[in-house]
Protein backbone atom coordinates (compact mmCIF):
# COMPACT_ATOMS: atom_id res chain seq x y z
CA UNK A 1 0.00 0.00 0.00
CA UNK A 2 1.23 3.50 -0.91
CA UNK A 3 4.01 1.67 -2.67
CA UNK A 4 5.09 4.55 -4.90
CA UNK A 5 5.46 6.85 -1.90
CA UNK A 6 7.39 4.23 0.05
CA UNK A 7 9.77 3.03 -2.62
CA UNK A 8 9.97 5.39 -5.56
CA UNK A 9 10.65 8.80 -4.03
CA UNK A 10 13.85 10.46 -2.86
CA UNK A 11 14.42 10.96 0.87
CA UNK A 12 13.95 14.71 1.13
CA UNK A 13 10.81 14.89 -1.03
CA UNK A 14 7.79 16.72 0.25
CA UNK A 15 4.61 17.18 -1.70
CA UNK A 16 4.49 20.37 -3.70
CA UNK A 17 0.76 20.56 -3.00
CA UNK A 18 -0.13 22.14 0.37
CA UNK A 19 -1.70 19.92 3.02
CA UNK A 20 -5.16 21.45 2.80
CA UNK A 21 -5.22 20.54 -0.92
CA UNK A 22 -4.00 16.99 -0.42
CA UNK A 23 -7.43 15.52 -0.03
CA UNK A 24 -8.74 12.03 -0.56
CA UNK A 25 -12.46 11.31 -0.89
CA UNK A 26 -13.98 12.06 2.51
CA UNK A 27 -10.60 12.60 4.11
CA UNK A 28 -9.32 16.14 4.54
CA UNK A 29 -6.05 17.03 6.15
CA UNK A 30 -6.79 17.63 9.83
CA UNK A 31 -3.28 18.13 11.19
CA UNK A 32 -1.72 21.26 12.68
CA UNK A 33 -0.20 22.74 9.52
CA UNK A 34 -2.71 23.09 6.65
CA UNK A 35 -0.33 25.36 4.71
CA UNK A 36 2.61 22.97 5.02
CA UNK A 37 3.71 20.18 2.70
CA UNK A 38 3.72 16.49 3.62
CA UNK A 39 6.88 14.43 3.68
CA UNK A 40 6.67 11.10 1.88
CA UNK A 41 6.28 9.37 5.25
CA UNK A 42 3.30 11.57 6.01
CA UNK A 43 1.79 10.77 2.61
CA UNK A 44 2.13 7.06 3.39
CA UNK A 45 0.34 7.59 6.74
CA UNK A 46 -2.35 9.65 5.05
CA UNK A 47 -3.01 6.91 2.49
CA UNK A 48 -2.95 4.17 5.15
CA UNK A 49 -5.55 6.06 7.16
CA UNK A 50 -7.71 6.26 4.07
CA UNK A 51 -7.31 2.55 3.41
CA UNK A 52 -8.36 1.76 6.96
CA UNK A 53 -11.40 4.05 6.85
CA UNK A 54 -12.55 2.97 3.39
CA UNK A 55 -12.01 -0.75 4.12
CA UNK A 56 -11.35 -1.37 0.45
CA UNK A 57 -10.40 -5.01 -0.10
CA UNK A 58 -6.75 -4.45 -1.02
CA UNK A 59 -4.57 -7.42 -1.84
CA UNK A 60 -1.11 -6.17 -0.99
CA UNK A 61 2.07 -7.65 -2.37
CA UNK A 62 0.21 -8.78 -5.46
CA UNK A 63 1.61 -7.92 -8.85
CA UNK A 64 -0.60 -7.98 -11.90
CA UNK A 65 1.39 -9.75 -14.58
CA UNK A 66 -1.16 -9.62 -17.38
CA UNK A 67 -4.62 -8.37 -18.23
CA UNK A 68 -6.31 -9.73 -21.34
CA UNK A 69 -9.84 -9.74 -22.70
CA UNK A 70 -11.88 -12.76 -21.67
CA UNK A 71 -15.52 -13.71 -22.13
CA UNK A 72 -17.54 -10.69 -21.01
CA UNK A 73 -14.63 -9.13 -19.16
CA UNK A 74 -10.95 -9.52 -18.40
CA UNK A 75 -8.65 -12.24 -17.31
CA UNK A 76 -6.19 -10.91 -14.77
CA UNK A 77 -3.08 -12.91 -13.99
CA UNK A 78 -1.32 -12.01 -10.75
CA UNK A 79 1.60 -13.20 -8.71
CA UNK A 80 -1.01 -14.59 -6.30
CA UNK A 81 -3.30 -16.38 -8.73
CA UNK A 82 -5.72 -15.45 -11.48
CA UNK A 83 -8.94 -13.43 -11.43
CA UNK A 84 -11.82 -12.82 -13.77
CA UNK A 85 -13.63 -9.50 -13.76
CA UNK A 86 -16.22 -7.59 -15.74
CA UNK A 87 -14.99 -4.09 -15.01
CA UNK A 88 -11.40 -3.00 -14.58
CA UNK A 89 -9.93 0.28 -13.32
CA UNK A 90 -6.41 1.04 -14.48
CA UNK A 91 -4.97 2.90 -11.50
CA UNK A 92 -1.42 1.73 -11.85
CA UNK A 93 0.02 5.23 -11.82
CA UNK A 94 1.44 7.70 -14.34
CA UNK A 95 5.03 7.58 -13.16
CA UNK A 96 6.13 3.93 -13.07
CA UNK A 97 9.14 4.34 -15.33
CA UNK A 98 11.62 7.13 -15.87
CA UNK A 99 11.80 8.67 -19.33
CA UNK A 100 15.45 8.74 -20.33
CA UNK A 101 16.38 10.13 -23.74
CA UNK A 102 18.12 7.81 -26.19
CA UNK A 103 21.12 10.10 -26.32
CA UNK A 104 22.04 8.78 -22.85
CA UNK A 105 23.61 5.83 -24.69
CA UNK A 106 26.45 8.17 -25.70
CA UNK A 107 27.39 9.07 -22.12
CA UNK A 108 30.87 7.75 -21.22
CA UNK A 109 30.79 4.70 -18.94
CA UNK A 110 32.75 6.49 -16.21
CA UNK A 111 29.81 8.85 -15.61
CA UNK A 112 27.16 7.42 -13.26
CA UNK A 113 23.61 7.84 -14.54
CA UNK A 114 20.64 7.91 -12.19
CA UNK A 115 16.93 8.52 -12.54
CA UNK A 116 14.68 10.06 -9.89
CA UNK A 117 13.17 6.62 -9.28
CA UNK A 118 16.49 5.30 -7.98
CA UNK A 119 17.96 8.52 -6.57
CA UNK A 120 17.63 8.80 -2.77
CA UNK A 121 20.02 11.59 -1.81
CA UNK A 122 23.27 13.39 -2.69
CA UNK A 123 25.36 10.98 -0.60
CA UNK A 124 24.77 8.15 -3.06
CA UNK A 125 26.29 9.90 -6.04
CA UNK A 126 30.00 9.65 -6.80
CA UNK A 127 32.19 12.67 -6.12
CA UNK A 128 32.35 15.47 -8.62
CA UNK A 129 29.96 17.63 -10.54
CA UNK A 130 26.44 16.65 -11.43
CA UNK A 131 24.61 17.36 -14.65
CA UNK A 132 20.88 17.46 -13.96
CA UNK A 133 18.87 17.16 -17.15
CA UNK A 134 15.34 18.55 -16.99
CA UNK A 135 13.90 21.68 -15.39
CA UNK A 136 10.54 20.51 -14.05
CA UNK A 137 9.71 20.10 -10.34
CA UNK A 138 11.96 17.04 -10.03
CA UNK A 139 14.90 18.65 -11.85
CA UNK A 140 14.90 21.91 -9.91
CA UNK A 141 14.44 20.15 -6.58
CA UNK A 142 17.30 17.72 -7.19
CA UNK A 143 19.56 20.45 -8.63
CA UNK A 144 19.02 22.55 -5.48
CA UNK A 145 19.60 19.63 -3.11
CA UNK A 146 22.76 18.53 -4.91
CA UNK A 147 24.13 22.07 -5.02
CA UNK A 148 23.47 22.53 -1.30
CA UNK A 149 25.40 19.33 -0.65
CA UNK A 150 28.44 21.20 -2.00
CA UNK A 151 28.64 19.79 -5.49
CA UNK A 152 29.03 21.80 -8.68
CA UNK A 153 25.70 21.44 -10.48
CA UNK A 154 24.81 22.16 -14.10
CA UNK A 155 21.12 22.17 -14.99
CA UNK A 156 20.19 21.59 -18.64
CA UNK A 157 16.66 22.66 -19.43
CA UNK A 158 14.26 23.22 -22.28
CA UNK A 159 10.68 24.43 -21.97
CA UNK A 160 9.59 24.65 -18.36
CA UNK A 161 6.85 26.05 -16.16
CA UNK A 162 7.88 28.86 -13.82
CA UNK A 163 5.72 29.61 -10.78
CA UNK A 164 6.31 31.51 -7.55
CA UNK A 165 5.52 29.51 -4.41
CA UNK A 166 3.42 32.34 -3.01
CA UNK A 167 1.55 34.98 -4.98
CA UNK A 168 -0.06 37.89 -3.17
CA UNK A 169 0.51 36.05 0.11
CA UNK A 170 -1.35 32.92 -1.04
CA UNK A 171 0.03 29.59 -2.16
CA UNK A 172 0.07 29.66 -5.96
CA UNK A 173 -1.90 26.41 -5.94
CA UNK A 174 -4.58 28.16 -3.86
CA UNK A 175 -4.98 30.46 -6.86
CA UNK A 176 -5.07 27.52 -9.28
CA UNK A 177 -7.78 25.89 -7.20
CA UNK A 178 -9.86 28.93 -6.23
CA UNK A 179 -9.79 30.73 -9.59
CA UNK A 180 -10.98 27.63 -11.42
CA UNK A 181 -7.84 26.89 -13.44
CA UNK A 182 -7.65 23.43 -11.89
CA UNK A 183 -11.27 22.82 -12.86
CA UNK A 184 -10.66 23.24 -16.60
CA UNK A 185 -11.99 20.12 -18.24
CA UNK A 186 -10.17 17.92 -20.72
CA UNK A 187 -12.81 18.62 -23.36
CA UNK A 188 -12.51 22.41 -22.95
CA UNK A 189 -8.81 22.60 -23.63
CA UNK A 190 -7.46 23.65 -27.04
CA UNK A 191 -4.54 21.34 -27.22
CA UNK A 192 -5.22 18.48 -24.85
CA UNK A 193 -2.25 16.49 -26.00
CA UNK A 194 0.04 19.37 -25.11
CA UNK A 195 -1.71 20.01 -21.81
CA UNK A 196 -1.28 16.37 -20.83
CA UNK A 197 2.42 16.55 -21.58
CA UNK A 198 3.00 19.85 -19.78
CA UNK A 199 6.00 19.50 -17.48
CA UNK A 200 5.34 19.86 -13.77
CA UNK A 201 5.80 23.39 -12.41
CA UNK A 202 9.04 24.52 -10.77
CA UNK A 203 7.72 24.21 -7.24
CA UNK A 204 8.98 22.69 -4.03
CA UNK A 205 7.22 22.19 -0.71
CA UNK A 206 9.37 23.52 2.13
CA UNK A 207 8.56 24.75 5.63
CA UNK A 208 9.81 28.20 4.51
CA UNK A 209 7.38 28.16 1.57
CA UNK A 210 10.15 29.45 -0.63
CA UNK A 211 10.18 29.83 -4.41
CA UNK A 212 12.48 27.55 -6.37
CA UNK A 213 12.66 29.18 -9.79
CA UNK A 214 15.74 29.47 -11.98
CA UNK A 215 16.80 32.72 -10.32
CA UNK A 216 16.81 30.93 -6.96
CA UNK A 217 18.95 28.17 -8.46
CA UNK A 218 21.36 30.68 -9.97
CA UNK A 219 21.69 32.28 -6.56
CA UNK A 220 22.56 28.88 -5.09
CA UNK A 221 25.31 28.61 -7.70
CA UNK A 222 23.64 26.19 -10.13
CA UNK A 223 24.83 26.77 -13.70
CA UNK A 224 22.01 26.96 -16.24
CA UNK A 225 22.49 25.61 -19.74
CA UNK A 226 20.16 24.95 -22.67
CA UNK A 227 18.37 21.74 -23.49
CA UNK A 228 20.70 18.76 -23.85
CA UNK A 229 20.62 18.25 -27.60
CA UNK A 230 23.25 15.61 -28.23
CA UNK A 231 26.17 13.71 -26.79
CA UNK A 232 28.91 13.50 -29.41
CA UNK A 233 32.25 11.80 -28.80
CA UNK A 234 31.59 12.03 -25.07
CA UNK A 235 30.81 15.75 -25.18
CA UNK A 236 27.35 16.98 -24.16
CA UNK A 237 26.02 19.70 -26.47
CA UNK A 238 23.39 22.11 -25.22
CA UNK A 239 20.90 24.11 -27.25
CA UNK A 240 21.66 27.79 -27.74
CA UNK A 241 17.98 28.57 -27.14
CA UNK A 242 18.10 28.87 -23.33
CA UNK A 243 17.15 32.54 -23.43
CA UNK A 244 13.99 31.84 -25.39
CA UNK A 245 12.69 29.04 -23.17
CA UNK A 246 13.25 31.33 -20.17
CA UNK A 247 11.40 34.23 -21.84
CA UNK A 248 8.54 31.89 -22.72
CA UNK A 249 8.26 30.71 -19.12
CA UNK A 250 8.39 34.30 -17.82
CA UNK A 251 5.67 35.39 -20.25
CA UNK A 252 3.43 32.45 -19.44
CA UNK A 253 3.84 32.97 -15.70
CA UNK A 254 2.94 36.66 -16.02
CA UNK A 255 -0.08 35.80 -18.14
CA UNK A 256 -1.28 33.27 -15.57
CA UNK A 257 -0.77 35.67 -12.65
CA UNK A 258 -2.67 38.36 -14.58
CA UNK A 259 -5.63 36.00 -14.92
CA UNK A 260 -5.49 35.51 -11.14
CA UNK A 261 -5.52 39.30 -10.64
CA UNK A 262 -8.45 39.62 -12.99
CA UNK A 263 -10.32 36.84 -11.20
CA UNK A 264 -9.72 38.44 -7.77
CA UNK A 265 -10.83 41.85 -9.05
CA UNK A 266 -13.92 40.63 -10.88
CA UNK A 267 -15.00 38.38 -8.02
CA UNK A 268 -14.43 41.05 -5.35
CA UNK A 269 -11.86 38.92 -3.54
CA UNK A 270 -9.06 41.50 -3.36
CA UNK A 271 -9.37 41.63 0.44
CA UNK A 272 -8.52 37.96 0.85
CA UNK A 273 -5.13 38.35 -0.80
CA UNK A 274 -2.10 40.63 -0.64
CA UNK A 275 -1.29 43.41 -3.11
CA UNK A 276 -0.28 42.47 -6.69
CA UNK A 277 3.34 41.43 -7.04
CA UNK A 278 5.86 41.46 -9.84
CA UNK A 279 8.69 39.01 -10.27
CA UNK A 280 11.96 39.87 -11.98
CA UNK A 281 12.64 38.17 -15.31
CA UNK A 282 14.74 35.04 -15.30
CA UNK A 283 18.40 35.98 -15.40
CA UNK A 284 20.06 34.02 -18.18
CA UNK A 285 23.86 33.81 -18.22
CA UNK A 286 25.33 36.21 -20.81
CA UNK A 287 27.04 33.37 -22.62
CA UNK A 288 25.49 30.08 -21.54
CA UNK A 289 27.77 27.11 -21.88
CA UNK A 290 27.09 25.18 -25.09
CA UNK A 291 29.13 22.06 -24.44
CA UNK A 292 30.45 20.04 -21.55
CA UNK A 293 33.13 17.39 -21.89
CA UNK A 294 31.91 14.33 -20.00
CA UNK A 295 35.25 12.55 -20.38
CA UNK A 296 37.30 14.93 -18.28
CA UNK A 297 36.05 13.77 -14.89
CA UNK A 298 34.52 17.16 -14.09
CA UNK A 299 31.07 15.55 -14.20
CA UNK A 300 30.77 12.46 -12.02
CA UNK A 301 27.09 11.81 -12.56
CA UNK A 302 24.02 12.68 -14.59
CA UNK A 303 20.52 12.83 -13.12
CA UNK A 304 17.85 12.27 -15.78
CA UNK A 305 14.97 14.39 -14.52
CA UNK A 306 13.40 14.06 -17.95
CA UNK A 307 9.99 12.84 -16.91
CA UNK A 308 8.10 9.69 -16.12
CA UNK A 309 5.75 7.39 -17.98
CA UNK A 310 3.35 4.62 -17.12
CA UNK A 311 4.30 0.98 -17.53
CA UNK A 312 1.66 -0.99 -19.45
CA UNK A 313 3.76 -3.98 -20.39
CA UNK A 314 1.30 -6.21 -18.54
CA UNK A 315 -1.71 -4.82 -20.38
CA UNK A 316 -2.60 -7.15 -23.25
CA UNK A 317 -5.54 -5.10 -24.49
CA UNK A 318 -5.10 -3.01 -27.66
CA UNK A 319 -5.78 0.39 -26.08
CA UNK A 320 -2.42 2.13 -26.46
CA UNK A 321 -1.56 4.65 -29.15
CA UNK A 322 1.51 4.50 -31.38
CA UNK A 323 3.56 6.10 -28.61
CA UNK A 324 2.44 3.64 -25.97
CA UNK A 325 0.07 6.09 -24.28
CA UNK A 326 -3.33 4.97 -23.10
CA UNK A 327 -6.12 6.13 -25.41
CA UNK A 328 -9.03 7.36 -23.31
CA UNK A 329 -11.78 9.99 -23.20
CA UNK A 330 -11.77 11.47 -19.74
CA UNK A 331 -10.78 8.13 -18.24
CA UNK A 332 -13.10 6.02 -20.38
CA UNK A 333 -11.01 3.57 -22.37
CA UNK A 334 -12.14 2.25 -25.72
CA UNK A 335 -12.69 -1.31 -24.46
CA UNK A 336 -15.77 -2.54 -22.63
CA UNK A 337 -15.64 -2.14 -18.87
CA UNK A 338 -12.17 -0.59 -18.92
CA UNK A 339 -11.52 2.79 -17.27
CA UNK A 340 -8.49 4.68 -16.02
CA UNK A 341 -7.66 6.97 -13.10
CA UNK A 342 -4.61 8.86 -11.93
CA UNK A 343 -3.28 10.15 -15.26
CA UNK A 344 -2.25 13.75 -15.98
CA UNK A 345 -5.28 15.89 -16.90
CA UNK A 346 -7.43 12.79 -17.07
CA UNK A 347 -10.62 14.85 -16.73
CA UNK A 348 -9.49 18.17 -15.30
CA UNK A 349 -6.25 19.97 -14.59
CA UNK A 350 -6.52 18.82 -10.98
CA UNK A 351 -6.51 15.16 -12.13
CA UNK A 352 -2.71 15.31 -12.18
CA UNK A 353 -2.70 15.67 -8.40
CA UNK A 354 -3.87 13.62 -5.42
CA UNK A 355 -6.59 16.23 -5.05
CA UNK A 356 -8.16 15.27 -8.39
CA UNK A 357 -9.10 11.72 -7.52
CA UNK A 358 -12.42 12.43 -5.82
CA UNK A 359 -14.24 13.94 -8.80
CA UNK A 360 -12.49 11.71 -11.31
CA UNK A 361 -13.27 8.50 -9.46
CA UNK A 362 -16.92 9.48 -9.13
CA UNK A 363 -17.25 10.27 -12.87
CA UNK A 364 -15.37 7.23 -14.05
CA UNK A 365 -17.09 4.79 -11.68
CA UNK A 366 -20.46 6.27 -12.68
CA UNK A 367 -19.61 5.34 -16.23
CA UNK A 368 -18.50 1.86 -15.20
CA UNK A 369 -21.69 0.97 -13.33
CA UNK A 370 -23.96 2.44 -15.98
CA UNK B 371 56.16 21.27 -62.53
CA UNK B 372 52.87 22.74 -63.77
CA UNK B 373 51.37 25.50 -61.67
CA UNK B 374 48.09 24.72 -60.01
CA UNK B 375 45.44 27.39 -60.33
CA UNK B 376 42.04 26.95 -58.73
CA UNK B 377 41.57 30.71 -58.56
CA UNK B 378 42.13 30.87 -54.81
CA UNK B 379 44.70 33.33 -53.51
CA UNK B 380 46.08 31.04 -50.85
CA UNK B 381 49.06 33.25 -50.18
CA UNK B 382 46.74 36.09 -49.11
CA UNK B 383 44.88 33.74 -46.78
CA UNK B 384 48.10 32.46 -45.24
CA UNK B 385 49.33 36.02 -44.78
CA UNK B 386 46.07 36.98 -43.13
CA UNK B 387 46.37 34.01 -40.78
CA UNK B 388 49.82 35.18 -39.71
CA UNK B 389 48.75 38.81 -39.35
CA UNK B 390 45.64 38.02 -37.30
CA UNK B 391 47.55 35.79 -34.88
CA UNK B 392 48.84 38.94 -33.28
CA UNK B 393 45.64 40.97 -33.71
CA UNK B 394 42.63 39.00 -32.50
CA UNK B 395 40.46 42.17 -32.40
CA UNK B 396 40.81 42.59 -36.14
CA UNK B 397 39.62 39.02 -36.59
CA UNK B 398 36.23 39.80 -35.07
CA UNK B 399 33.70 39.95 -37.87
CA UNK B 400 29.97 40.60 -37.69
CA UNK B 401 27.93 39.42 -40.63
CA UNK B 402 24.64 41.12 -41.03
CA UNK B 403 21.39 40.66 -42.89
CA UNK B 404 18.25 42.76 -42.65
CA UNK B 405 14.93 41.18 -43.38
CA UNK B 406 11.54 42.55 -44.22
CA UNK B 407 8.17 40.91 -44.29
CA UNK B 408 6.45 41.19 -47.66
CA UNK B 409 3.20 39.30 -47.31
CA UNK B 410 2.10 35.90 -46.10
CA UNK B 411 5.23 33.85 -45.50
CA UNK B 412 7.12 35.77 -48.18
CA UNK B 413 9.99 37.96 -46.99
CA UNK B 414 13.12 39.51 -48.43
CA UNK B 415 16.51 39.72 -46.80
CA UNK B 416 19.18 42.14 -47.86
CA UNK B 417 22.91 41.89 -47.38
CA UNK B 418 25.36 44.65 -48.10
CA UNK B 419 27.51 45.59 -45.13
CA UNK B 420 29.49 43.69 -42.58
CA UNK B 421 32.05 44.51 -39.94
CA UNK B 422 35.60 43.20 -39.90
CA UNK B 423 39.28 44.13 -39.64
CA UNK B 424 38.19 46.77 -37.16
CA UNK B 425 36.00 48.68 -39.60
CA UNK B 426 32.71 48.73 -41.48
CA UNK B 427 33.04 46.88 -44.76
CA UNK B 428 30.80 46.50 -47.78
CA UNK B 429 30.21 43.94 -50.46
CA UNK B 430 30.71 45.27 -53.97
CA UNK B 431 26.98 45.15 -54.39
CA UNK B 432 23.90 44.67 -52.31
CA UNK B 433 22.18 41.27 -52.66
CA UNK B 434 18.50 40.70 -52.03
CA UNK B 435 17.30 37.21 -51.16
CA UNK B 436 13.69 36.21 -51.46
CA UNK B 437 12.29 33.61 -49.14
CA UNK B 438 8.87 32.04 -49.29
CA UNK B 439 7.39 28.56 -49.15
CA UNK B 440 6.24 26.29 -51.97
CA UNK B 441 2.66 25.86 -53.09
CA UNK B 442 2.35 22.55 -51.24
CA UNK B 443 2.64 24.72 -48.13
CA UNK B 444 -0.28 26.81 -49.44
CA UNK B 445 2.16 29.67 -50.10
CA UNK B 446 2.99 31.62 -53.26
CA UNK B 447 6.53 30.37 -53.80
CA UNK B 448 8.24 33.68 -54.54
CA UNK B 449 11.50 32.13 -53.45
CA UNK B 450 13.15 29.24 -51.65
CA UNK B 451 12.26 28.28 -48.09
CA UNK B 452 14.42 29.62 -45.28
CA UNK B 453 15.76 26.19 -44.41
CA UNK B 454 16.90 25.74 -48.00
CA UNK B 455 19.15 28.77 -47.49
CA UNK B 456 21.01 26.64 -44.96
CA UNK B 457 21.71 24.11 -47.72
CA UNK B 458 22.94 26.94 -49.95
CA UNK B 459 25.23 28.11 -47.18
CA UNK B 460 26.58 24.65 -46.43
CA UNK B 461 27.18 23.72 -50.06
CA UNK B 462 28.95 26.97 -50.93
CA UNK B 463 31.04 26.94 -47.78
CA UNK B 464 32.24 23.35 -48.29
CA UNK B 465 32.90 24.02 -51.96
CA UNK B 466 34.99 27.10 -51.16
CA UNK B 467 36.85 24.95 -48.63
CA UNK B 468 37.58 22.23 -51.19
CA UNK B 469 38.97 24.80 -53.64
CA UNK B 470 41.13 26.48 -51.01
CA UNK B 471 42.52 23.29 -49.58
CA UNK B 472 43.18 21.91 -53.05
CA UNK B 473 45.06 25.09 -53.96
CA UNK B 474 47.10 24.88 -50.80
CA UNK B 475 47.89 21.20 -51.42
CA UNK B 476 48.78 21.76 -55.05
CA UNK B 477 45.83 19.84 -56.46
CA UNK B 478 44.35 21.08 -59.72
CA UNK B 479 40.56 20.89 -59.76
CA UNK B 480 38.62 20.43 -62.98
CA UNK B 481 35.12 20.28 -61.56
CA UNK B 482 33.53 20.20 -58.12
CA UNK B 483 29.85 19.44 -57.90
CA UNK B 484 27.81 18.55 -54.91
CA UNK B 485 24.29 17.68 -53.90
CA UNK B 486 23.07 18.64 -50.45
CA UNK B 487 19.97 16.99 -49.03
CA UNK B 488 18.35 17.96 -45.76
CA UNK B 489 15.85 15.45 -44.39
CA UNK B 490 13.09 17.25 -42.63
CA UNK B 491 10.03 15.89 -40.80
CA UNK B 492 7.64 18.83 -41.01
CA UNK B 493 5.39 17.48 -38.26
CA UNK B 494 7.76 19.36 -35.95
CA UNK B 495 7.15 22.87 -37.34
CA UNK B 496 3.44 22.11 -37.72
CA UNK B 497 3.23 21.18 -34.05
CA UNK B 498 1.74 17.83 -35.04
CA UNK B 499 4.11 15.84 -32.84
CA UNK B 500 6.13 17.41 -30.08
CA UNK B 501 8.69 14.59 -30.21
CA UNK B 502 9.71 15.67 -33.71
CA UNK B 503 12.30 18.42 -33.89
CA UNK B 504 11.76 21.54 -36.00
CA UNK B 505 15.05 21.43 -37.85
CA UNK B 506 16.66 18.89 -40.16
CA UNK B 507 16.81 15.30 -38.94
CA UNK B 508 20.05 14.98 -40.86
CA UNK B 509 21.89 16.47 -43.79
CA UNK B 510 23.73 14.58 -46.50
CA UNK B 511 26.29 16.11 -48.85
CA UNK B 512 27.57 14.17 -51.86
CA UNK B 513 30.59 15.53 -53.74
CA UNK B 514 31.58 14.70 -57.29
CA UNK B 515 35.09 15.95 -57.81
CA UNK B 516 37.27 15.70 -60.90
CA UNK B 517 40.86 16.59 -60.05
CA UNK B 518 44.46 15.59 -60.59
CA UNK B 519 44.50 13.54 -57.42
CA UNK B 520 43.87 10.08 -56.06
CA UNK B 521 40.55 9.13 -54.47
CA UNK B 522 42.21 9.28 -51.05
CA UNK B 523 43.55 12.77 -51.70
CA UNK B 524 40.11 13.92 -52.78
CA UNK B 525 38.53 12.41 -49.67
CA UNK B 526 41.12 14.20 -47.58
CA UNK B 527 40.23 17.50 -49.30
CA UNK B 528 36.58 17.03 -48.46
CA UNK B 529 37.39 16.08 -44.87
CA UNK B 530 39.61 19.12 -44.39
CA UNK B 531 37.00 21.42 -45.92
CA UNK B 532 34.51 20.27 -43.26
CA UNK B 533 37.09 20.80 -40.56
CA UNK B 534 37.51 24.47 -41.49
CA UNK B 535 33.94 25.26 -42.56
CA UNK B 536 32.01 28.03 -40.79
CA UNK B 537 28.64 26.76 -41.94
CA UNK B 538 29.41 23.12 -41.16
CA UNK B 539 30.32 24.20 -37.64
CA UNK B 540 27.24 26.42 -37.30
CA UNK B 541 24.99 23.51 -38.30
CA UNK B 542 26.67 20.77 -36.29
CA UNK B 543 27.33 22.67 -33.07
CA UNK B 544 24.95 24.70 -30.93
CA UNK B 545 25.08 28.48 -31.10
CA UNK B 546 23.55 30.83 -28.57
CA UNK B 547 20.83 32.83 -30.26
CA UNK B 548 19.21 35.94 -28.80
CA UNK B 549 16.04 37.32 -30.34
CA UNK B 550 14.76 40.65 -29.07
CA UNK B 551 12.02 43.06 -29.88
CA UNK B 552 13.60 46.48 -30.39
Ligand SMILES: Cc1cc2nc3c(=O)[nH]c(=O)nc-3n(C[C@H](O)[C@H](O)[C@H](O)COP(=O)(O)OP(=O)(O)OC[C@H]3O[C@@H](n4cnc5c(N)ncnc54)[C@H](O)[C@@H]3O)c2cc1C
Nearest residue numbers: 003004015016017062063064092093094095342353354355
Ligand atom coordinates in the same frame (compact mmCIF):
# COMPACT_ATOMS: atom_id res chain seq x y z
C1 LIG C 1 8.26 12.69 -7.84
C2 LIG C 1 6.79 12.88 -7.78
C3 LIG C 1 6.27 13.87 -6.98
C4 LIG C 1 4.89 14.07 -6.92
N1 LIG C 1 4.41 15.06 -6.11
C5 LIG C 1 3.07 15.24 -6.01
C6 LIG C 1 2.54 16.24 -5.16
O1 LIG C 1 3.28 16.99 -4.53
N2 LIG C 1 1.21 16.38 -5.07
C7 LIG C 1 0.35 15.59 -5.78
O2 LIG C 1 -0.85 15.77 -5.65
N3 LIG C 1 0.83 14.66 -6.62
C8 LIG C 1 2.17 14.46 -6.76
N4 LIG C 1 2.66 13.51 -7.61
C9 LIG C 1 1.75 12.76 -8.43
C10 LIG C 1 1.37 11.56 -7.57
O3 LIG C 1 2.14 10.46 -7.89
C11 LIG C 1 -0.04 11.27 -7.69
O4 LIG C 1 -0.84 12.38 -7.40
C12 LIG C 1 -0.49 10.10 -6.83
O5 LIG C 1 0.51 9.42 -6.15
C13 LIG C 1 -1.10 9.20 -7.81
O6 LIG C 1 -1.57 8.08 -7.17
P1 LIG C 1 -1.93 6.80 -7.99
O7 LIG C 1 -2.45 5.82 -7.02
O8 LIG C 1 -2.76 7.18 -9.17
O9 LIG C 1 -0.54 6.33 -8.63
P2 LIG C 1 0.72 5.73 -7.88
O10 LIG C 1 1.01 6.45 -6.62
O11 LIG C 1 1.81 5.68 -8.90
O12 LIG C 1 0.27 4.28 -7.50
C14 LIG C 1 0.10 3.27 -8.46
C15 LIG C 1 0.32 1.95 -7.78
O13 LIG C 1 0.04 0.90 -8.68
C16 LIG C 1 1.02 -0.08 -8.53
N5 LIG C 1 1.12 -0.87 -9.76
C17 LIG C 1 1.50 -0.47 -10.98
N6 LIG C 1 1.49 -1.49 -11.84
C18 LIG C 1 1.07 -2.57 -11.14
C19 LIG C 1 0.86 -3.94 -11.46
N7 LIG C 1 1.07 -4.40 -12.70
N8 LIG C 1 0.45 -4.79 -10.49
C20 LIG C 1 0.22 -4.33 -9.24
N9 LIG C 1 0.41 -3.05 -8.87
C21 LIG C 1 0.85 -2.18 -9.82
C22 LIG C 1 2.27 0.69 -8.26
O14 LIG C 1 3.24 -0.12 -7.65
C23 LIG C 1 1.75 1.77 -7.32
O15 LIG C 1 1.77 1.33 -6.00
C24 LIG C 1 4.04 13.27 -7.69
C25 LIG C 1 4.57 12.27 -8.50
C26 LIG C 1 5.93 12.07 -8.55
C27 LIG C 1 6.49 11.01 -9.43
